Amino acid sequence: MKDTLIVAKFTAIEMMKKKAFKITMAILLIGIIIGFNIPNIVNLFKKDSPDIGGIDSGEVILVMDEDDIYKGSLESLNQMHLGYLFEITNVVKTNDELKNLFEEKKIEAAIKVSLKESEVKLDYYTESIGLTGYTLVDSSIFSDLYKNVKLSEYGLTEEEIIEVNTPLSFEVIELHDGKSGAILTIAMFLCMILFFAIYYCAYQVASSITVEKTSKLMDTLITSVSPKSIVVGKTLGIGFVGLVQVLAVIITAFVSYQMFFPKELIVGTIDLSSVTLGFALVSIIYFILGYTFYAFIYALTGSLVSKPEDVQQAGGLISIVVLIGFYLAYFSMLNPASGFNNVASLIPLSSAFSVPARYMTGAVGYGELLLSISILIVSIVIVAYISIKIYSNAILNYGTKFNIKTMIEMFKR
Amino acid sequence: MKLEFKNVSKTYTDKKVVDDISFEITKPSIFGFLGTNGAGKTTSIRMMLGIIKKDSGSILLDGKEINRKNVNFGYMPEERGLYPKVTVYNQLMYFSLLKGINKKDADISIRYWLEKLEMTEYINMDAEKLSKGNQQKIQFIIAVMNDPDLIVLDEPFSGLDPVNTEMLKKVILSLVKEGKYIIMSGHQMSQIEEFCSDILILDKGKCVLQGNLKEIKDSYDSNKLEIITNDNIDNHLKNFKYRNIDNVYLIDIESKDEGQKIFESLIKDKVEILKYELKKPSLNDIFIEKVGN
Numbered sequence: 001m002k003d004t005l006i007v008a009k010f011t012a013i014e015m016m017k018k019k020a021f022k023i024t025m026a027i028l029l030i031g032i033i034i035g036f037n038i039p040n041i042v043n044l045f046k047k048d049s050p051d052i053g054g055i056d057s058g059e060v061i062l063v064m065d066e067d068d069i070y071k072g073s074l075e076s077l078n079q080m081h082l083g084y085l086f087e088i089t090n091v092v093k094t095n096d097e098l099k100n101l102f103e104e105k106k107i108e109a110a111i112k113v114s115l116k117e118s119e120v121k122l123d124y125y126t127e128s129i130g131l132t133g134y135t136l137v138d139s140s141i142f143s144d145l146y147k148n149v150k151l152s153e154y155g156l157t158e159e160e161i162i163e164v165n166t167p168l169s170f171e172v173i174e175l176h177d178g179k180s181g182a183i184l185t186i187a188m189f190l191c192m193i194l195f196f197a198i199y200y201c202a203y204q205v206a207s208s209i210t211v212e213k214t215s216k217l218m219d220t221l222i223t224s225v226s227p228k229s230i231v232v233g234k235t236l237g238i239g240f241v242g243l244v245q246v247l248a249v250i251i252t253a254f255v256s257y258q259m260f261f262p263k264e265l266i267v268g269t270i271d272l273s274s275v276t277l278g279f280a281l282v283s284i285i286y287f288i289l290g291y292t293f294y295a296f297i298y299a300l301t302g303s304l305v306s307k308p309e310d311v312q313q314a315g316g317l318i319s320i321v322v323l324i325g326f327y328l329a330y331f332s333m334l335n336p337a338s339g340f341n342n343v344a345s346l347i348p349l350s351s352a353f354s355v356p357a358r359y360m361t362g363a364v365g366y367g368e369l370l371l372s373i374s375i376l377i378v379s380i381v382i383v384a385y386i387s388i389k390i391y392s393n394a395i396l397n398y399g400t401k402f403n404i405k406t407m408i409e410m411f412k413r
Numbered sequence: 414m415k416l417e418f419k420n421v422s423k424t425y426t427d428k429k430v431v432d433d434i435s436f437e438i439t440k441p442s443i444f445g446f447l448g449t450n451g452a453g454k455t456t457s458i459r460m461m462l463g464i465i466k467k468d469s470g471s472i473l474l475d476g477k478e479i480n481r482k483n484v485n486f487g488y489m490p491e492e493r494g495l496y497p498k499v500t501v502y503n504q505l506m507y508f509s510l511l512k513g514i515n516k517k518d519a520d521i522s523i524r525y526w527l528e529k530l531e532m533t534e535y536i537n538m539d540a541e542k543l544s545k546g547n548q549q550k551i552q553f554i555i556a557v558m559n560d561p562d563l564i565v566l567d568e569p570f571s572g573l574d575p576v577n578t579e580m581l582k583k584v585i586l587s588l589v590k591e592g593k594y595i596i597m598s599g600h601q602m603s604q605i606e607e608f609c610s611d612i613l614i615l616d617k618g619k620c621v622l623q624g625n626l627k628e629i630k631d632s633y634d635s636n637k638l639e640i641i642t643n644d645n646i647d648n649h650l651k652n653f654k655y656r657n658i659d660n661v662y663l664i665d666i667e668s669k670d671e672g673q674k675i676f677e678s679l680i681k682d683k684v685e686i687l688k689y690e691l692k693k694p695s696l697n698d699i700f701i702e703k704v705g706n
Contacts, residue, residue, distance in 0.1 A: 006510045014499055216494030220555060223462050223481070223488045224511040396464065
C-alpha cells in the first residue's frame with residue numbers, strides 16, 4: 001500500500017508540474033470565466049439606444065409601404081418591444097440606396113411591402129443571408145397586422161379584433177415536479193463534463209504508462225515496485241489530479257456564475273435548485289468509479305504499445321467504447337421516459353455518465369443507485385484484475401505486436 | 414550469503430530461452446554473465462530478480478527461494494531509461510522511496526552518490542538534458558543507492574567515455590571490497606576479463622562454459638606467441654599464420670612445443686629477440702570458440 005501511495009504521489013505531482021497541464025488548466029478556467037461574462041461583454045459593445053417607444057437596441061429596420069397597404073398600422077411595430085426601431089416610409093429605396101444605408105450602418109434590415117395579384121408580398125433585405133437564413137423579425141408579425149387591417153375593413157370593432165386574436169392557452173403539465181426541462185439542461189451539460197473528465201483522465205493513465213515503457217524505465221521500475229502498485233498508484237495519482245481539475249472547473253463556474261452572470265437570462269431554461277449536496281456526492285462518486293473503470297482499461301492499452309505514437313491507435317478502440325457509453329447515456333436522457341435510461345444506468349460503460357444526471361432529475365431511486373454502484377465496483381475489480389495481469393506480462397515486451405491471442409496468452413501466464 | 418541457480422528453465426511460446434542452467438556465487442566478487450544477444454542473459458536476470466517467473470528449477474539465496482521481498486538488490490538493466498522531464502534529484506528520491514529508504518536517508522544517499530560520481534552540478538536538471546553517459550551514471554546510482562547486497566549490472570560501461578569508465582570501475586571494485594555480490598553482464602570481453610573472477614557463458618539458453626576465469630584460461634594451452642625483434646624473421650614463420658606490426662610478431666600456434674621450436678630456430682640463426690611470450694587465449698577467444706558459428 002505504501003508503494004502504491006508513493007507511485008500515486010509521484011504521478012500526481014509530476015503531472016501537475018507539466019507545462020501542458022498548467023496551460024490547459026489556465027485556458028480552461030479563463031474560458032469558463034469569460035464564458036460567464038459573455039452577456040456582460042456583449043452589453044459593452046451595444047450601441048446607446050434612443051428612448052423611442054420602448055426600443056432598447058437602437059438598431060433600425062426600415063419598412064417601405066409605398067401603397068399604404070397597412071393603412072398606417074405599421075407604426076404599432078414600435079410598441080411591440082421587438083428590440084428594434086422600425087422606421088416606416090412610403091418611399092421605396094433602390095437596391096443601391098439600400099446598400100449605402102447598410103454600409104453607413106444606418107439600418108440593420110429593410111422590408112418592402114407590396115401587393116402582388118391581390119396578395120401581400122414582403123421582401124426582406126439584409127447585408128448577408130448567412131447559413132441559417134435568419135431574419136431579425138418574424139413574418140408572422142406582419143401577417144397578424146395585415147389580418148387586423150382586413151378585419152377592420154370588414155367592420156369589426158377593435159374589441160372584436162382583440163378577441164379574435166386572443167391566442168389559445170396551451171400548457172405542458174409535468175407530473176413530476178414541473179421543472180424537469182430546466183433541470184435536464186444542466187443534467188445533459190453534466191453528462192458531457194463527466195464524459196470529458198473521465199475520458200481525458202483515463203487516457204492520461206495509458207499515456208503515463210507508455211512514457212515509462214518507451215523511456216525504457218520498466219526494468220528499473222518493476223524491480224523496485226510490483227506491477228499492481230504501479231497500475232493502482234498511477235490510477236490513484238491521475239484520478240486525484242482529475243478530481244482536482246473537475247472541482248476547480250465546478251468551483252470556478254459556480255463563482256463566475258454568482259459574480260458575473262445575469263441571472264435573468266436563464267430563468268425558465270436552467271434550474272439550479274436541483275444542485276444539492278447529495279447530487280454533488282453522487283457526481284463525485286461516479287466520476288471516481290467511472291474514471292477508475294476506464295483508467296484500468298487504458299492502463300492495459302498503455303502497457304501493450306512500444307511507441308508513444310501507438311497510444312492513440314491502440315486507444316482508438318477504447319475511445320469507441322467510451323463514446324458508446326457516453327452516447328447511450330446521452331441519447332437515453334433526451335427521452336426521460338425511455339427504458340434505455342435504466343439500461344444505461346446499470347451498464348458499467350455508461351452508468352458514470354447517466355446516473356448523476358438522472359439522479360439530478362429525480363429519476364433514480366436509491367435501489368437503482370445502489371445496484372448501479374455495485375455493478376460498477378464489481379466491474380472495476382474484474383477489469384483491474386485482467387488489466388494488472390496482462391500489464392505485468394506485457395510491460396517488458398518491446399516491439400511485440402499484440403493481438404487478442406497474445407493478450408489471452410499473457411493473461412494466462 | 415550464497416546465491417544458487419539450480420536447473421532453472423524458462424520457455425516463451427514454444428521457445429526455450431533458458432535451458433537448465435545452474436551456477437552459484439558464494440563470496441563477494443564480480444561474476445561474469447556472458448552470452449550473445451538473445452542467449453537468455455536478461456531472462457535469467459529477470460527471473461533472479463523476481464520480475465518474471467521461472468518454469469522450473471530453483472533460485473536460492475542462502476538456501477531460500479529468492480523473491481523481491483527477501484533480497485536487497487540493485488539492478489542496472491540493459492534497457493536503460495529515466496523519466497525525461499523529471500529532475501535528477503526527484504527521480505532518485507522516487508526510486509529511493511520505492512526501495513524502502515526513508516526520505517532523510519535517501520537525501521543523504523543521493524547527495525553522497527552524486528558527489529562520488531561527480532554529478533552534483535546536475536542535481537536539479539531534467540534527465541532529458543543529461544548526456545547519455547551522465548544518464549547512465551544516474552542509472553548506476555539508482556542501482557546502488559539502497560546499499561544492496563546483490564547488484565546486477567547489465568553492460569555497465571556501454572556509452573561511457575574512458576574517464577567515466579575508469580571512475581565507474583573504481584566504484585565497482587570498491588563495492589566488492591565492501592562485500593557486495595556483483596553479477597556483471599556484457600559484451601566487452603576485455604572488461605569482463607579485467608573484473609570477473611568467475612564467469613558463465615550462455616548460448617541459446619544453455620550454459621556452455623562456467624567456472625573460475627583463471628582456471629578456465631589455465632585449462633587452455635597457449636595459442637599465441639608474441640615476439641618482438643628488430644630483425645626480419647619472416648623466413649622462420651613460413652609454416653605459421655602470423656601478423657607483423659612494427660616488428661611485433663603475433664603468431665598462431667597450436668601448442669607450447671611449437672613456440673619452443675620457433676624460439677630455437679631464431680636462437681640458432683642468432684636473431685636478436687627483444688621479447689618472447691607465450692600467450693594464453695583471451696576471454697574473447699574462448700567466447701568466440703564457445704558460441705561462435
